[in-house]
Amino acid sequence: MNDTTHTSPQDAAHTSTTLPTVNAHIYPKGGLDVLSREEVARLRDASAGGLHELLRRCALAVLTSGSASDDPRAAQELYPDFDIQVRQQDRGVRIELKNAPAMAFVDGEIILGVAELLFAVVRDLAFTAIDVGAADDLESSAGITDAVFRLLRNARVLHPTDPNLVVCWGGHSIGQEEYKYTKQVGYELGLRGLDICTGCGPGAMKGPMKGATIAHAKQRRRRTRYIGITEPGIIAAESPNPIVNHLVIMPDIEKRLEAFVRMSHGIIVFPGGVGTAEEILYLLGILLREENAHLKFPLILTGPTGAAPYFEQIDKFIRLTLGDAAAGLYEIIVADPVKVAQRMDAGIRKVKEQRISQQDSFFFNWALHVPLTFQQPFIPTHALMAGLDLHHGRKPHELAADLRRAFSGIVAGNVKEDGMRRIDQYGPFEIHGDADIMQALDALLRAFVAQRRMKISGEYKPCYRVTT
Numbered sequence: 001m002n003d004t005t006h007t008s009p010q011d012a013a014h015t016s017t018t019l020p021t022v023n024a025h026i027y028p029k030g031g032l033d034v035l036s037r038e039e040v041a042r043l044r045d046a047s048a049g050g051l052h053e054l055l056r057r058c059a060l061a062v063l064t065s066g067s068a069s070d071d072p073r074a075a076q077e078l079y080p081d082f083d084i085q086v087r088q089q090d091r092g093v094r095i096e097l098k099n100a101p102a103m104a105f106v107d108g109e110i111i112l113g114v115a116e117l118l119f120a121v122v123r124d125l126a127f128t129a130i131d132v133g134a135a136d137d138l139e140s141s142a143g144i145t146d147a148v149f150r151l152l153r154n155a156r157v158l159h160p161t162d163p164n165l166v167v168c169w170g171g172h173s174i175g176q177e178e179y180k181y182t183k184q185v186g187y188e189l190g191l192r193g194l195d196i197c198t199g200c201g202p203g204a205m206k207g208p209m210k211g212a213t214i215a216h217a218k219q220r221r222r223r224t225r226y227i228g229i230t231e232p233g234i235i236a237a238e239s240p241n242p243i244v245n246h247l248v249i250m251p252d253i254e255k256r257l258e259a260f261v262r263m264s265h266g267i268i269v270f271p272g273g274v275g276t277a278e279e280i281l282y283l284l285g286i287l288l289r290e291e292n293a294h295l296k297f298p299l300i301l302t303g304p305t306g307a308a309p310y311f312e313q314i315d316k317f318i319r320l321t322l323g324d325a326a327a328g329l330y331e332i333i334v335a336d337p338v339k340v341a342q343r344m345d346a347g348i349r350k351v352k353e354q355r356i357s358q359q360d361s362f363f364f365n366w367a368l369h370v371p372l373t374f375q376q377p378f379i380p381t382h383a384l385m386a387g388l389d390l391h392h393g394r395k396p397h398e399l400a401a402d403l404r405r406a407f408s409g410i411v412a413g414n415v416k417e418d419g420m421r422r423i424d425q426y427g428p429f430e431i432h433g434d435a436d437i438m439q440a441l442d443a444l445l446r447a448f449v450a451q452r453r454m455k456i457s458g459e460y461k462p463c464y465r466v467t468t
Contacts, residue, residue: 009254019078021100026095027112028073028119040088051125058249059084061235062117063097063104065242073417075101075236086122095122105170117240120155128251136403144375148250148258149364155248157227157332158363161265163352166344167197169279170204170270171453172238179200181209181304181337184272185376188341190215192241194348197263199256200228201238204270209243227263231256233262236413252377253408257282262365265348265399268297268340269330271307272454274414274445277314279440282374285328285400291369296354299330302340310384313447317440321403322396322397380409382426385464390433406431410445413463414454420463428465435468442466 064075069075072171081099095118104114128151135145152158166189170182186196186208196203196212198205209226217222228244233251240247250256260267261283269280283299286292301311311332319327333340352362360367378384388402409429412419423429445466 021079021082021099022097022102022105024097024100024105024108024110026097027113028093028120028122033243037088037215040086040093046059051188053122053131055086055125056078056082056084056411058121058232058235059097061239062121062247063101064116064262065114065117065239071415073420075213075239086379093122095119097224107294109299113402115240117244117247117280121249124151124155124247124249127151128249129461137180141370141372141375144255144372145258145262145366145370148255148262151250151255152259152263152364155246157246157248157263159225160361160363163348163355163362165197165227165263165265166194166208166348167260167264167267168204168208168270169199169260169267169272169276170207171272171276172199172201172203173273174203174238174271175452177273177304179203179207179304181302181335183211185268185270185302186211186339187338188337189217189344191219192341192345193219193221194341194345195225195227197225197227197260198231199234199238200230200240200244201234201276202241204276205270206241206243207240207270209269210389213243217394231261233416233418234414236417251318251423253278253373253411254377258370259373261286261368261370263363265351266361266364268299269299269301270342271303271310271453273281273448274407274410277444278404279410280314281404281407282401284322284329285404286368286370286374287329288322288326288397288400289369293348295365295368296347296350297329298344298351300340300343301330302333302336305335307333310447310451313444319445320438320440322400326396326400329402337447346423363365371397373398374404378405378408380405380412380422380429382422382429385429385431388433390435390437392434407439415451423463428463430465430467432467438466438468446464 016068055092062078070453079099079101083098085096087096104110138147143387163451182204182384189196189208190212198208225246226243227246227248229248229250230238231250233253248259250259257279267283269276287297301314303311315327315332331343355362358367385406389405390406391404413423413429448454449460449462
């Protein structure tokens with residue numbers, strides 16, 4: 001996607017924080033030159049129900065790509081005067097930036113990769129508001145899945161090529177040993193012609209992509225995919241890393257998670273915090289469904305030697321809550337990037353064979369059954385968090401759904417602006433359940449805090465309280 005950038009004479013402008021800013025207007029070429037007048041009006045509309053403030057927050061996150069902060073309010077405070085407007089012109093669309101972070105520009109020209117991510121923000125917010133927002137059926141499972149498909153198709157990330165897309169999950173706040181390991185795994189995946197999809201942020205989301213870039217270069221692969229899938233509530237805390245060349249913004253965390261599992265041909269999980277635990281529980285809850293028992297879906301948990309206790313604790317928690325059947329759905333491999341890549345490559349070959357035999361598409365897993373309870377948006381209020389049914393005696397996939405919601409609420413309290421506001425106003429979320437489940441959950445969360453997996457910097461103040 002090409003663009004033309006024009007900067008104003010006020011390029012040296014400074015905000016009150018003395019950070020340099022740039023005024024510019026950009027003419028994107030590609031998918032954005034066909035926005036309708038209605039789409040542009042919605043993006044420009046700053047009134048109630050409009051998208052302007054959401055567009056502004058997401059655009060600022062992209063323009064500060066590579067930021068080391070995971071506080072969604074930090075960029076807003078550093079660039080309080082930033083604004084973005086989308087203008088409809090006779091020959092296409094013009095994006096106007098005012099007081100934009102100078103870090104996104106080189107000699108007055110916006111960095112091409114940043115421009116592409118910025119265009120993706122405008123594209124996805126416009127499509128969500130006009131197409132998905134106007135859809136008649138977001139109440140049924142099939143309707144939501146169709147919406148996910150249309151969002152991914154509009155983003156042009158569904159490619160009818162041989163299965164080769166590995167989703168990598170893991171924490172944004174990890175140490176150097178773990179980060180280097182994610183790069184090594186990404187390198188081995190890249191040598192085997194596998195592309196990478198992550199949550200688009202730093203840490204374990206950046207490392208596999210970085211490793212794969214070197215391997216792809218060695219193998220002379222020029223058409224590579226480094227897909228980052230995010231959502232508006234999290235993008236400000238996890239700005240896209242610079243390697244992402246396909247950014248997709250889904251409307252909410254549930255559609256983001258469904259996009260991961262529908263697109264992927266296999267998933268690798270690196271060490272992480274509550275967000276990673278949420279992802280694991282989401283996937284296991286789906287795979288535990290009887291309708292999905294026959295599907296090939298390689299799932300590997302891996303990390304360096306120092307991460308072995310982490311995975312032992314995760315495995316113990318899963319066995320306690322969901323049973324040994326859930327633990328049988330994944331393989332734990334410690335300190336062996338080559339073995340991880342070999343197992344994933346072999347697993348994806350089996351996925352290809354099954355897709356062919358079932359006449360299912362390579363680029364979107366229609367055969368996977370995702371129940372409505374895993375698709376409906378969960379807005380974590382104090383009442384809903386306290387009302388989660390975290391008790392034994394439930395079907396494993398049902399318990400997994402509520403455990404996923406518990407971790408999702410903690411993610412919101414940690415790094416999402418709305419969740420942080422609720423915690424500031426009403427105090428920590430309270431989570432109730434059976435004593436042994438609560439003890440295991442509390443131990444797991446305490447370990448995340450002790451290992452600094454909750455926040456990149458600063459002291460972590462828990463946004464939750466576990467009670468029996």
